[in-house]
Amino acid sequence: MSSARLSAVVALVIASLLAPLLVASPAGAQSDDTITIGTTDLPRSLDPADAYDFAAWEVLSHLYTGLTRQTPGTLDTELALASAVDVSEDGLTYTFTLREDTAFADGTPITAQDFVASIERVIALNRPAAEAVTPYVARVEADDEGRLVFTLRRPVPYFLALVALPPYFAQHPTLAAKAQADPFLANGMIGSGPYQLERYTPGQAIILTADESYTLGPAPQNARIVLRQFAYTRDLRAALLARELDAAWRALSPDDLAQLGRVDGLVRYTVPSTRVYYLYMNQELEPTDDPLVREAIVRLLEREESVQQVFGAQMSPLTSLVPDLFPEAYAPIWPDEPDVPAAEEALRAAAYSDRGSFRLSFGLTTSRYLYGDRLVSGVQQLLRASLRDTDYVLSGLSSDRTGSEFMRDIREGTPSAAVIGWTPIVPHPLAYLRPLVHSDEAIPANAHYATPELDALLDEAAATSDPARLEALYAEIAQILLDDYAIAPLWQDTHTLIAWDDLSGIVIEPNGLLHLDLLARE
Numbered sequence: 306m307s308s309a310r311l312s313a314v315v316a317l318v319i320a321s322l323l324a325p326l327l328v329a330s331p332a333g334a335q336s337d338d339t340i341t342i343g344t345t346d347l348p349r350s351l352d353p354a355d356a357y358d359f360a361a362w363e364v365l366s367h368l369y370t371g372l373t374r375q376t377p378g379t380l381d382t383e384l385a386l387a388s389a390v391d392v393s394e395d396g397l398t399y400t401f402t403l404r405e406d407t408a409f410a411d412g413t414p415i416t417a418q419d420f421v422a423s424i425e426r427v428i429a430l431n432r433p434a435a436e437a438v439t440p441y442v443a444r445v446e447a448d449d450e451g452r453l454v455f456t457l458r459r460p461v462p463y464f465l466a467l468v469a470l471p472p473y474f475a476q477h478p479t480l481a482a483k484a485q486a487d488p489f490l491a492n493g494m495i496g497s498g499p500y501q502l503e504r505y506t507p508g509q510a511i512i513l514t515a516d517e518s519y520t521l522g523p524a525p526q527n528a529r530i531v532l533r534q535f536a537y538t539r540d541l542r543a544a545l546l547a548r549e550l551d552a553a554w555r556a557l558s559p560d561d562l563a564q565l566g567r568v569d570g571l572v573r574y575t576v577p578s579t580r581v582y583y584l585y586m587n588q589e590l591e592p593t594d595d596p597l598v599r600e601a602i603v604r605l606l607e608r609e610e611s612v613q614q615v616f617g618a619q620m621s622p623l624t625s626l627v628p629d630l631f632p633e634a635y636a637p638i639w640p641d642e643p644d645v646p647a648a649e650e651a652l653r654a655a656a657y658s659d660r661g662s663f664r665l666s667f668g669l670t671t672s673r674y675l676y677g678d679r680l681v682s683g684v685q686q687l688l689r690a691s692l693r694d695t696d697y698v699l700s701g702l703s704s705d706r707t708g709s710e711f712m713r714d715i716r717e718g719t720p721s722a723a724v725i726g727w728t729p730i731v732p733h734p735l736a737y738l739r740p741l742v743h744s745d746e747a748i749p750a751n752a753h754y755a756t757p758e759l760d761a762l763l764d765e766a767a768a769t770s771d772p773a774r775l776e777a778l779y780a781e782i783a784q785i786l787l788d789d790y791a792i793a794p795l796w797q798d799t800h801t802l803i804a805w806d807d808l809s810g811i812v813i814e815p816n817g818l819l820h821l822d823l824l825a826r827e
Contacts, residue, residue, distance in 0.1 A: 338528035340808070340824045341549070343541045345556040347534040350488030351505060352480070353471040354426050357433030359728070359817040360555070364511060364532070365471040367821050368496040370521045372401050372420075372453070373469040377812050377820050380630065380732040382465050385522060386415065386475070386497070387453075396460035396768060401453040401468075409497050410516055415475050417447035423476040432486050437472040437730060460767045466731035499525045499822050509534055513821070525822040526810055545571075545803065551826070552804035552811075554819060558679065559617035565803050572806050577630060579816045580728040580798040581623060581737070582680070586791055588753040590721040592667050597655035599790035601665070602722070604640055604648040605698070607690035608795055611683040620683070620796040626741070626783055627734045628797045630815055633776050634734035636783035639793055645694045652697045659696040666699040671724040675708035684724050687795070718751025724795065732816045734779060739763050742786060754791035 348361030356365060366374070372387040384390065387401040407415040424445050427438050441464065444456040457464065467473065477495040480487065494502045499522060500513035511532040515525040533550065535541040542561050545553045546568065557565070565571050586593040586602070593599050608622035624639040649659075657665045669688065673681045681704045692698050706714060714720055729736030740746045743763050744755035759782060766778045786792055800813050810823035 340527050341531040342552045343533045343550040344554045352487045353474045354430050355432045355486035367500045368498045369474040370497045371469045397457045399455045409477050417453040419475040420453050422481040427472045434472040463731050463733035526825040530821050551808045554802045574802045576813045578798040578800050582726050582795045584793045587721045593721045597651045601648040601651040603790045603793045604644045605691045607643050610690040611686040615683040623794040623797040631734045634779035668701045669722045670703045670720045672711035673704045716747040
């Protein structure tokens with residue numbers, strides 16, 4: 306082979322090897338009008354009818370504009386593509402009037418029928434995104450006046466927050482007509498948001514470009530957003546330190562945060578999360594079918610040591626089913642520290658002893674594949690600390706079920722005791738409580754701790770707007786669940802972003818939304 310041809314081959318090989326790196330490390334990452342963010346968690350799909358994770362919803366909420374949107378810095382929603390909404394007295398019918406200037410990025414008008422076709426596609430595809438629609442919507446249609454009408458299966462007091470989610474977005478007719486999910490958007494995306502999709506390389510990068518003609522909301526504060534994916538947090542940390550990134554989001558461990566916290570110019574932003582971890586106990590399976598056993602386990606819980614030794618400042622102990630983000634439903638009535646004498650008294654009453662085969666033995670399960678090694682380590686520490694001062698209880702931990710297997714086990718009521726993480730679909734007390742304790746929902750029904758009394762209280766709360774009555778209902782629900790010792794809150798998570806100090810406009814919502822459009826370089 307000639308030297309010239311050999312050089313060409315070598316150049317071609319080098320170019321092919323560098324291609325993924327060039328996608329993952331776009332040129333101009335530190336230019337004034339480009340903000341570059343690193344993460345280990347890029348979306349696997351950007352089809353609104355397919356995507357059902359918060360990382361995807363964060364991106365999609367900047368590529369589309371919904372009927373409503375979350376007001377920055379709050380858990381409230383405001384009208385966006387809708388100019389008005391009428392709600393029937395029974396809470397079952399929502400009628401939206403669209404703004405007259407609604408259009409996709411290519412100028413195609415957005416109509417109520419576009420919403421109907423898109424939402425019906427979500428339902429028909431029956432991909433994970435359908436979970437945001439089918440449990441709530443019985444019918445969606447466009448009326449003779451061009452308004453969008455939803456008929457609900459039951460009153461949903463947070464429905465205006467639901468329609469701010471991507472499964473409710475109007476998709477461009479070219480996508481809405483597709484009979485299959487298009488996770489990689491092979492034919493491109495035509496959205497309606499403040500950004501357009503410049504590039505999507507699964508597993509590597511997403512690049513968003515501001516739409517200069519956007520009029521359906523505030524204009525973005527930057528011209529370009531680059532989201533880079535890293536396989537390992539060590540590589541993410543190194544890229545941040547090398548100033549290849551403006552920020553690291555959703556990815557860093559307590560050790561990473563400790564190291565980066567000693568670097569001049571890096572700023573840490575942390576907000577409480579809506580995500581909560583619970584101990585759930587099955588009332589039909591031994592040994593947690595015995596209320597005295599459940600009481601003893603709850604009274605032994607030592608939440609704080611896991612926070613101090615495993616989670617650091619990334620989690621906090623929680624003794625209310627609903628965190629204090631929702632004052633009307635916040636009820637910190639679960640024991641906040643172990644009461645070993647009371648627990649042992651309950652176990653003696655249940656005929657357990659402190660030795661031999663009469664000691665209580667129970668297994669606890671969770672999933673490292675779903676929640677990560679850090680959560681498993683925290684649960685291990687929880688068990689060690691909680692059982693350290695008693696000889697009455699023996700316990701084992703299982704954590705090797707895959708995420709899908711574990712969630713199937715929980716829905717089917719297979720484990721007697723488990724640690725589960727719960728992030729409500731939207732930030733609202735009933736988005737926690739109903740899925741966890743109403744008999745119409747799989748988890749409480751199969752764990753056999755749902756009751757007609759709880760159902761009635763939850764149904765009343767869904768139909769009540771009086772603040773005083775709502776507070777009383779939430780307090781009564783919490784007390785019933787405490788008395789049953791069926792479910793116990795453990796920890797509340799946080800969201801953390803590390804950014805260089807020349808990045809401004811950082812607004813992180815408790816439900817995991819980073820407002821990309823507000824970011825700017827000072």
